[in-house]
Amino acid sequence: MTKLTFIEPSGNRREIEADGGQSVMQAATAAGIEGIAAECGGSCMCATCHCLVCEAPGGLPEMESDEADTLEFTAEEMRETSRLICQIEVTTEIEGTVFKVMGR
Amino acid sequence: MPGTVIIGAGHGGVQLAASLRETGYEGRVRLISADPDLPYHKPPLSKSFMKTPDAPLQPLRGEAFFDQNDIALDLGREVVRVERERKRLICSDGSALDYDKLVLATGTRARKLTVPGAELDGVHSLRTAEDARALRADLPGARRVVVIGGGFIGLEAAAMLAARGLSVSVVELAPRLLGRAVSSITAQTIASYLEGEGVSLHLDTAIEAIDGQNGRVTDVRLSDEVLAADLVLVGVGAEPMDELARDAGLVVENGIVVDEFLATSAPDIFAIGDCVSFPQVHLGCHTRLESVQNATDQARSLAQTLTGTPQPYAALPWFWSDIGAVKLQIAGLAREGGETLATRSDDGQVKSVYHLAGGQLVACETLNSAGEHMLSRRMIAEGITPARTVLETGDTAEIKKAYAAVKNF
C-alpha cells in the first residue's frame, strides 16, 4: 500500500492508500478523487488526468516522450511540475507524493 | 420533481451525470443501464483487458462517486418503452419511472454476422464487459483465431492475441483495412505492422460460412480457402441502439436525429453519443460518430444546455486506437476527395498523414507521434494551416514555430 495525497479542484485535501500494479490515475479514480475525468482511460491522449506535483519526497519516474508531448500541447498551460498521472505507476517509491488536480 | 433520467451508463451517460453536477444542476439525476457492471471504460476491453486473465475492468468513476454526487445509479435494468405523453419509462421488469427531461445515451450494439454458423460456440463479438469476459475465458486452449472484419476493434484484438502467441488471421471484405476511417497510407502501414507481428491478412475476401462440430466452431470457410479456427472474433461494425426512439416516434435516420443542442425531434428528449446523428459543424452535414471523445464532449455540451446556458455542439473530433505497439491517433475528420500529405520518421516509417481540403488542414492521423497529434488538434480547431513545406517536415518543433507565428501575428 502506498499513501498518496490529492488536492481536489475545490481545495479539499484527500489521502488515499493505493495498491501497486496500477496507475496513479486508476487508484485516484477508484477512490473517487474529484476532477479527474480520465476520458481516454490512461492512453495518454486526453490530458484530463493532468495534475501538478506539489511534493514528491521519493521523487517520481521520468516522463516518457508521449507524456511530455501530450502535456506540452494541451489546452491548459503546462507547468514545471505538470504530470499526466495515468503515466505514473503506483510503487512504494512514490509514497507521500502530493498531487494537485487541475480539473476542468 | 422526477428530474433528469439518462438511459445508458456508458461513456456519454456517466459524463453527463458528472457534468450536470459540476455545472450546478440541482434536480434529481438518475442513470439507468441494462449493463449490470459498474460503469467502465470500453476501449481497454480490446486492449489491456485481454492481456492477462485477471485484468480488472477499469471503472469510469469510483463506486463512491455516484453517492457523493447524489446520482441514482440503476444498473441491470433495461428500458423497453418511452411513453412521451405521460413522460414516463417502462422497464423490462414492468416498473415505471417518470422523467422531466430524458436523455438517450444508449450507444451501439455489435452488428451480427449473417453467414451460416454465426451462432456456434467459440464465435464472439466484443462490445460489453460480458462479451470481453466470455472471450477471455475462451482463450486458454485456443491456438488459432480468425478475426472477421478489419476495423479498429478487430485489429486491436488481432494484435493483442498475436502477442499472446496465438496464430491470428484477419478476414476483411474490402481491399484494405479500416475502411474509410483512415487514409490508405495509414491503412497500409498498419497492415505491414500486423504482418510483421505474424498476423495473416486476407483482404478482399468474403466469408461463406463458419463450420463447427458438436456446436463448437472448427473453421471459417472463405471463397477460396478454409481457415481452421478454435475461436472467431466478429468485428463487423456497430449499429445504433435507436429502437426506443423509433418506437416513441422520434426521427431516426442512421441513429437518433438531434439538432445542434442535442435535442431530438420530441420536446424534453435529448440524445448523445454513439447512438445519435448530429449536425457536424466541420463537415456541414449530419453524421454519426463512434468515439469516446464524441460521447463525452456531447455530454458536457448537453449539461450546459440542461442548466440554462445552451451551447451548440461544435467540439473537434479526435480518436485513438492502440493496435499493438502502434498508437494511432486521429484529429479532425478527413473529407472525401481531399489531398493527403505523409511524413516519415528517420527509419522510413510513416508517422503522420495530414489531410487538407481546399488548402485548409482538416484532419491528421499520427502513428506513435503524440506531439504532432496534440498540435494538430489545436491547429484544426483554430483554423490554422502552416505552409505545406512546414507540415512536410513532420517536425513538431518546426510546426509549432509556424503555428506560434500565426497565433502571435
Ligand SMILES: Cc1cc2nc3c(=O)[nH]c(=O)nc-3n(C[C@H](O)[C@H](O)[C@H](O)COP(=O)(O)OP(=O)(O)OC[C@H]3O[C@@H](n4cnc5c(N)ncnc54)[C@H](O)[C@@H]3O)c2cc1C
Ligand atoms: C472493444 C471496444 C474498444 C473501443 N476502443 C475505442 C478507442 O480506442 N477509442 C475510442 O475513442 N473509442 C473506442 N471505442 C468506442 C467507445 O467505447 C464508444 O464510442 C463509447 O462507449 C460511446 O459511448 P456511449 O455513451 O454513446 O455508449 P456506450 O458506452 O456504449 O453506453 C451505452 C449504454 O446504454 C445501455 N443501454 C442501451 N440500451 C438500453 C436500454 N434500452 N435500457 C437501459 N440501458 C440501455 C447499454 O447497456 C450501455 O451501457 C471502443 C468500443 C469498444 C466496444
Ligand code: FES
Ligand atoms: S487518462 Fe487520458 S491522458 Fe491520462
